[in-house]
Amino acid sequence: MHFYCISTALQASIVESKEMLESSSVLLFIVFVLLFISLLFVVLIRKNGTAALIWHEIIKEKITNFIMNQSKERRILNFVLQNAVRGDPCSVMETIDKYCSEKEWAMNVGDVKGVILDKTVEEINPKVALELGTYCGYSAVRIARLLKAGACLLTVEFNPEFAAIAKQMIEFAGVQDKVKLLEGPSEVIIPQLKKKYEVDTLDFVFVDHWKDRYAPDTILLQECSLLRKGSVLLADNIIFPGAPEFVKYIRNNPRFQCSTYPSYLEYMKVQDAMEKAVFLG
Numbered sequence: 383m384h385f386y387c388i389s390t391a392l393q394a395s396i397v398e399s400k401e402m403l404e405s406s407s408v409l410l411f412i413v414f415v416l417l418f419i420s421l422l423f424v425v426l427i428r429k430n431g432t433a434a435l436i437w438h439e440i441i442k443e444k445i446t447n448f449i450m451n452q453s454k455e456r457r458i459l460n461f462v463l464q465n466a467v468r469g470d471p472c473s474v475m476e477t478i479d480k481y482c483s484e485k486e487w488a489m490n491v492g493d494v495k496g497v498i499l500d501k502t503v504e505e506i507n508p509k510v511a512l513e514l515g516t517y518c519g520y521s522a523v524r525i526a527r528l529l530k531a532g533a534c535l536l537t538v539e540f541n542p543e544f545a546a547i548a549k550q551m552i553e554f555a556g557v558q559d560k561v562k563l564l565e566g567p568s569e570v571i572i573p574q575l576k577k578k579y580e581v582d583t584l585d586f587v588f589v590d591h592w593k594d595r596y597a598p599d600t601i602l603l604q605e606c607s608l609l610r611k612g613s614v615l616l617a618d619n620i621i622f623p624g625a626p627e628f629v630k631y632i633r634n635n636p637r638f639q640c641s642t643y644p645s646y647l648e649y650m651k652v653q654d655a656m657e658k659a660v661f662l663g
């Protein structure tokens with residue numbers, strides 16, 4: 383009787399251990415699959431622009447906004463206000479670049495393509511420059527710091543929250559005397575430039591708002607006689623997210639002389655490029 387009890391208990395514990403072993407191997411398998419998926423996701427985010435933007439702009443940003451009850455753009459501004467040197471445009475740019483490469487991705491032209499932008503501005507030495515798409519004011523600060531005395535940058539932004547943040551960013555960088563922020567859609571602002579803002583012609587246009595507007599706004603600039611012989615357009619993100627309609631339009635237009643500057647998407651190892659187009663008149 384005693385022996386029978388021991389044997390039954392032994393059998394029960396063997397079955398129990400078997401079940402435990404089975405369930406722990408299932409658990410191990412699930413952990414392994416999850417790890418593999420996470421690894422695949424990390425590689426995808428690093429190599430693929432679309433996956434990266436889905437992660438940064440949709441998933442991560444929305445979750446952080448919800449937790450912090452604050453927009454990413456406000457977090458960028460706060461980081462600048464706390465860490466950059468007031469009145470020093472380079473310090474503002476570096477601080478934004480640090481935040482966006484280390485903490486949260488954002489659609490500023492960034493430090494790598496920023497060098498192409500700098501070189502173009504220095505080469506043209508514009509008296510009147512226009513920027514389509516201000517966002518947080520990163521490229522506006524970048525351009526403005528290179529403008530000579532008496533020159534100005536008009537920058538257009540249709541999102542009121544971004545415009546308010548850009549205004550503070552521009553003031554903090556100390557370039558507010560050189561920058562005029564125009565709030566509204568580019569398609570509305572461009573036709574107003576001559577009369578309302580007393581612009582004669584533009585020496586330089588940084589096209590960086592939204593891919594679907596690149597070509598129509600380039601046409602609008604010509605229709606409004608805002609371009610002169612030698613005016614230079616520099617368009618960002620022509621590969622990622624890409625502006626195929628604009629590229630087709632500008633490269634096949636005998637009134638423009640084009641050159642491409644291959645580079646990388648801001649704060650990522652994803653291919654991108656800028657297109658420079660000189661208006662031939």
Ligand SMILES: C[S@@+](CC[C@H](N)C(=O)[O-])C[C@H]1O[C@@H](n2cnc3c(N)ncnc32)[C@H](O)[C@@H]1O
Nearest residue numbers: 490491515517520521539540567568590591592
């Ligand atoms: C890529 S971001 C600009 C980045 C900025 N140039 C920089 O490098 O710091 C594009 C901006 O254009 C704005 N935008 C998009 N379409 C626009 C339009 N039709 N008129 C004015 N702003 C527009 C968006 O709200 C966004 O802030």
Ligand SMILES: [Mg+2]
Nearest residue numbers: 491590618619
């Ligand atoms: Mg851009």
